[in-house]
Amino acid sequence: MLKIYGVYQSRASRNYWMARxxxxxxxGVPVIQARRLDDPLAPDAPLNSRSPEFLKINPNGHIPTVEDDGLVLWExxxxxxYLARKHKGPLAAGSLTEEGLIEMWSFWAVNNIEQHAVKIVLTHDNALEDTPGGRETLDVATRLLKRPFEILNQHLAEQDYLVGNRFTVADLNVAEIVRYAMTEKALTDANPNVVAxxxxxxxxxxxxxxxxxxALEG
Incomplete structure (x- = not known):
């Protein structure tokens, strides 16, 4: 059985969505982020990304991680x-061309959107958006995301989904990255195709x- 290490309120949400x-x-094994704990190595600390038993599985100390038929994967x-290729179906590539496009869009989002979008979600989560430094962080991240959102919006003007005009793993991967920045009206108002x-x-x-x-994690 596939085992997913990580709480839903983390990047593991991508893998939990994909499995479904x-x-x-x-x-699901609810490993939480060590940064959420005052002392992640305390004897009574819940299983977290710095727990020795988890580090045996992923020495990087990051979630998510999966185990599948003896294979351990990070990232x-x-x-x-991997799951799309293994289980095939409509979410997977139907040709080499689609394989290339799925990987292109997935890693494009990682390289061009995620680092800035994560700054947005962390600023909101830490209730810093109304502070001078927080507002500056949001403004800079939003400005740096303007062009990637425009590229995505233009592509989606021609088709409903990223690859093959059907929902694939590329859409899931990119949507889960884009989600972090969807709070910013400057991005959503200017890019209606992305919103749809x-x-x-x-x-x-x-x-x-x-x-x-x-939501049930609280």
């Missing part, structure tokens, strides 16, 4: 691409099921 889309049986995007595409993904039953499980 594929309909594969999985076990959420790589995990989803994002909402289509969030209407999917597998996403709704994952999001409900995420």
């Amino acid at each position: 889309e594929l309909g594969v049986e999985f076990e 959420s995007i790589a995990i989803n691409l 595409w994002y909402e289509r993904g969030h209407e999917r039953p597998a996403f709704r099921d994952m999001w409900q499980a995420r």
